[in-house]
Structures are given as C-alpha cells and as structure tokens.
Ligand SMILES: Nc1ncnc2c1ncn2[C@@H]1O[C@H](COP(=O)(O)OP(=O)(O)O)[C@@H](O)[C@H]1O
C-alpha cells in the first residue's frame with residue numbers, strides 16, 4: 001500500500017493509491033519483461049557468436065579446400081582449361097602452360113577461340129562441347145604447338161552447378177608425344193624382330209648350299225692347270241662365295257641371341273689394338289686418313305664384353321673410313337661422365353649423312369653402299385644395348401659424322 005499525504009481528500013487519496021498500484025504492477029511487469037529481454041539478448045548474442053565461429057570455420061574450410069583444389073590442379077600432369085558460357089578462359093593450369101606453350105596471362109579472360117586460333121584451324125572441341133551440351137571422352141587432336149604437330153589426348157565436359165545450370169565447359173588434356181613415340185618404337189621393334197627371324201631362317205638355309213658351292217669351286221680350282229684361263233672364273237666364284245658367307249655370318253651375328261661375357265679391361269690398351277688394325281686397313285686402301293686418339297687418361301678401366309665391343313668399334317671405324325674420300329681424320333674420344341658412364345665417340349671428317357636418311361641408318365639392311373649389308377650399325381646398336389648403353393649420331397653433310405656411345409662402366413649387363 002502506498003502512503004498518500006493526509007491533507008488530500010479521501011476520494012483523491014483512493015484514486016492516487018489506485019494509480020500507484022497500477023504503476024507498481026506495470027513497473028514489475030516491465031522489470032520482468034526487461035529481464036526476459038536480457039536473457040533473450042544473451043541467447044541471441046551467444047547464438048550469433050556461435051554462428052560467427054561456424055562461419056569463420058567454414059570460410060577457413062572453403063579456403064583450405066580451394067587451396068587444395070588449386071594445388072591439385074597445378075600439380076596435375078594433365079592440362080585443365082575451363083571456359084565460361086561466354087567461351088572465355090577462366091582456368092588455365094600449369095600443365096596447360098606447358099602443353100600449349102602459352103603463359104596463363106595470354107589465355108585467362110580471353111576468348112578461347114582467339115587464344116587457340118593459331119594452334120587449330122577453327123575446330124575447337126571444347127566450344128563444341130559447350131554449345132551442343134555434349135561431353136567428349138578420350139579423343140585425340142593434333143595441334144600446332146611451337147611449330148610442331150603435337151598429339152594431344154583430351155576429354156571435354158560441360159560443367160553444371162548443383163541445380164543443373166550450365167557454368168561452362170572444361171577440357172582435360174595430356175601430351176601424347178612420348179606415348180606415340182613409344183608406340184612407334186614398339187611397332188618398329190616388332191617389325192625388326194620379325195624381320196630378324198626371317199633373315200635368320202634364310203641365312204641358315206643359304207649356309208649349307210653355299211658351303212657346298214665353295215667346296216666344289218675349291219676342288220675345281222685345284223683340278224685346273226695353273227695357266228688355264230678358266231681359273232680366273234673359278235676364282236670369281238670363290239670370291240663370290242666368300243662375300244656371301246660374310247653377309248650370312250653377319251646376319252647370324254645380328255639375329256642370334258647373344259651371351260654377354262663381361263670382363264674388366266684396360267680400355268685404352270684394348271682400343272689401341274683396334275686402332276692399329278684400322279691403321280693397317282687404311283694403309284691397304286691407300287687412303288690418307290689419320291687416327292687421332294683423345295683419351296681422358298692413360299689408363300681407363302672398364303667392365304665390358306671386349307669381343308663384342310670390338311665389333312662395335314670396328315664397324316664404326318670402317319664406316320668412317322668408307323665415308324672419307326681422299327684425306328681426312330678419325331678421332332677416337334673416350335672420357336668418364338660425371339655419373340660413371342663411359343662416353344666414347346667416333347668422329348670422322350667424311351661426307352656426312354643426309355638428313356633424310358639419318359633416321360634409318362640403324363635399321364638392319366639399310367645401306368647406301370653397293371657392297372653394303374646394312375647390318376653394321378644394327379649389330380652395333382644391339383651390342384651397345386646389351387651393355388646397357390645408348391648410341392647417338394650427329395652429322396653435318398660434307399663436314400663429318402659423330403657417333404657417341406654411352407656405356408654403363410660398372411658393366412651392368414642387360415638383355
Ligand atoms: N660415318 C659415316 N658417315 C657417313 N655415312 C655413314 C656413316 N656410318 C654409317 N653411314 C650410313 O649408314 C648406312 C648403314 O651403315 P651400316 O649399318 O654400317 O651398313 P653398311 O656399312 O653395310 O652400309 C651406310 O650405308 C651409310 O649410308
């Protein structure tokens with residue numbers, strides 16, 4: 001009950017008391033409403049904070065996922081290019097830069113057709129995919145990249161958001177150059193193997209009758225008087241037989257399975273024997289060719305199959321002798337590589353190898369010589385491969401030729 005001053009009339013007192021009561025009641029209602037509000041406010045700010053935290057976490061997560069996606073994209077071996085619905089490039093990863101030989105700034109934000117116009121003549125599978133809303137899987141294209149026709153395997157797909165709205169199209173492509181090369185090499189190797197097998201059969205078939213002819217011609221020669229004019233004819237037969245024999249045994253060397261017999265040899269001393277023999281042959285041919293020795297040191301120990309490798313260097317040196325008309329020089333260079341490989345070069349100042357045939361010289365039976373068998377370099381390559389090595393050739397027409405052999409000096413034996 002509120003105290004109302006006593007000088008007020010009773011009626012007023014009662015009214016005032018009512019007003020105060022009402023006032024008090026409302027104040028306490030207000031107070032409780034305020035308390036409720038406080039609680040609600042607390043709840044709301046707690047909720048807000050939680051929401052904030054969740055939002056932050058989700059932003060961080062989005063960033064993380066985005067970074068991860070970006071790293072994945074950038075470290076992919078395949079090129080990834082995306083265009084938007086305006087056919088502008090919106091994504092161009094590292095591999096795209098490498099495969100299409102183009103900087104990202106040359107592509108990003110630009111019209112796809114313009115960016116690639118010099119590489120493909122107005123045929124753009126990615127744009128087709130976008131326009132026709134049709135994915136292309138596992139296709140191949142040849143694009144002009146850095147002056148060469150580059151084989152590219154690609155997949156083009158339409159990119160849609162969760163609601164099926166088209167955002168653009170993405171093309172994932174890989175450079176097939178190496179795979180194509182390997183395929184060609186495989187094909188080549190298969191052909192050579194089949195050829196080799198056939199050659200071996202023929203060589204075997206020829207060997208026996210050839211031995212017969214040689215034998216009978218020998219008998220005939222013995223029976224003829226020394227002044228008989230037919231003797232020179234028989235001599236020609238014997239010579240023919242001997243050159244055929246050479247071809248046949250070369251063929252058999254090339255096709256027969258080879259067993260490696262690796263030994264530790266003093267490479268320089270061993271090579272000196274070969275070079276002396278070559279010098280005798282040069283003398284016999286009446287040629288003016290000097291042999292230059294260029295060895296990294298006086299003693300070079302190597303693990304090789306000396307008999308087989310001898311054939312390699314004899315073949316290379318004889319080819320060099322035959323390539324030099326008149327005067328010239330043949331240089332034998334040998335040195336260790338940093339990684340323990342023995343690098344041996346045979347360099348001549350001969351007529352060189354024309355560009356259009358240099359890719360064929362290691363093929364069996366490829367020869368430009370009237371008396372050639374075309375088996376020399378095929379045998380060389382085979383023996384070098386057996387040594388786990390590799391042979392390369394560089395040549396400048398009318399300047400000379402250089403064959404370089406890289407041998408695993410530790411003598412790992414392959415095949
Ligand atoms: N040093 C060289 N200089 C020029 N041409 C070469 C040389 N070595 C090889 N060639 C070319 O490679 C071909 C194949 O050589 P090879 O396999 O030894 O067979 P062949 O000597 O019986 O012709 C030769 O016919 C020749 O055209």
Ligand SMILES: [Mg+2]
Nearest residue numbers: 315319376377
């Ligand atoms: Mg030869």
